[in-house]
Amino acid sequence: MLEKIKETASWIKNKMHTSPETAIILGTGLGSLVTEITDKYEISYEDIPNFPVSTVEGHSGKLIFGKLGEKDIMAMQGRFHYYEGYSMKEVTFPVRVMKELGIKTLFVSNASGGMNPDFEIGDLMIITDHINQFPEHPLRGKNLYGDRFPDMSEAYSKDLIAKAKSIAKEKGIRVVEGVYVGTQGPTFETPSEYKLFRIMGGDAVGMSTVPEVIVANHCKIKVFGMSIITDLGVEGKIVEVSHEDVQKAANAVQPLMTSIMRELINRS
Ligand code: HPA
Numbered sequence: 413m414l415e416k417i418k419e420t421a422s423w424i425k426n427k428m429h430t431s432p433e434t435a436i437i438l439g440t441g442l443g444s445l446v447t448e449i450t451d452k453y454e455i456s457y458e459d460i461p462n463f464p465v466s467t468v469e470g471h472s473g474k475l476i477f478g479k480l481g482e483k484d485i486m487a488m489q490g491r492f493h494y495y496e497g498y499s500m501k502e503v504t505f506p507v508r509v510m511k512e513l514g515i516k517t518l519f520v521s522n523a524s525g526g527m528n529p530d531f532e533i534g535d536l537m538i539i540t541d542h543i544n545q546f547p548e549h550p551l552r553g554k555n556l557y558g559d560r561f562p563d564m565s566e567a568y569s570k571d572l573i574a575k576a577k578s579i580a581k582e583k584g585i586r587v588v589e590g591v592y593v594g595t596q597g598p599t600f601e602t603p604s605e606y607k608l609f610r611i612m613g614g615d616a617v618g619m620s621t622v623p624e625v626i627v628a629n630h631c632k633i634k635v636f637g638m639s640i641i642t643d644l645g646v647e648g649k650i651v652e653v654s655h656e657d658v659q660k661a662a663n664a665v666q667p668l669m670t671s672i673m674r675e676l677i678n679r680s
Contacts, residue, residue: 413501414556416462420505421512423461429453430477432484433516434677435633437491439620440523440662441640441669446489448674449478457490464492464502475506481678486515493620495598500550504627508556511631517572517680518628518635519673523662524618525601525653526641527610528590533644534665536672538576538589539568539637542622543614545595550623551630562630572636572680579675585668590615592639594622600653606645616641636676640665 438445455475457463473490488506492498510518526535551562573589580587593609595601597619601609609617616639628635642661643653 417505417508417512420460420462421509424455424475424509424513427453427455428477428513430484431514432477432486433514434483434485434519434680435510435515435517436485436487436519436673436677437521437624438487438489439491439521440658441638441666442521442673444666445480445670445673446476446487449476449480449485449487452476452478462505464498464505480674483677485677486510486513491620491624494546494596494623495619500546500548500552500623503623504550507624507627507633508631511633515633518624518633519677520621520624520635520637521669521673522618522621522637522639523642523658524592524616524639525606525643525645526616527606527645528588528615529646531588531615531641531644531646533641533661535641536585536587536665536669537592537616537639537641538573538587539592539621539639540573540589541567542592542594542625543612544622544626545593546622547596550626558630558632564626564629567625567629567635569634569636572634572676575679576636576638576672576676579672579679583671585672587672592621592637593617595619600643601645603645603647603650606650607647610645617645638669638673640669
């Protein structure tokens, strides 16, 4: 596995003209950030040796290298979800490659269902911590590098959280903070499951992010994450939810998420 990671990283390095220390996983809410990347150089996942192959028809992702403002960055357009059938090793493979490429900070986004009764649809939640509810751990098996028992006491950088909050304040954008529960999906939660995750200490629940964040922490990459609350798992407010509802709610606040992230990346 380590050989594969190194092989992939050195293949990518040969094509790189820059040395970014910042990576972005363009999840829900950050899709339009792509249009702001300049001096772009793109590589399709299918061309990258050892990269997982996309399962969604006609939807191959790519790595994008370029500048966001003054900053050299690399971005992943398209991530691998466990519910699609990828193993945890595949879901997190790109993060390990990032480490080999010299990435020091990772920015992630996603959509989630809000369980905190103070949340509203369309809220932007700064992820302060997570609860891993995936059935398989990404670090299960032989320890490749780093600690066998990695510390997770600050999985999401406190410094970046503080900076993001002050940026939101300056811009007059309402943000909430909370704990993200990561589940395998692909079902949304039953009312009882939302209730359980709330009792556990979760503020929002979604189907991504946690595996990548665990691996980033394992290889000492700092993380900042934001989630768009696209539906509510709050007793009395639970209604039928579809992927389209999630997309619609996310699209509406995408510009706000993008504006906070852009500024945070520039200041980090
Ligand atoms: N549950 C799980 N994943 C989600 C949700 C949800 O309610 N909303 C958006 N992604």
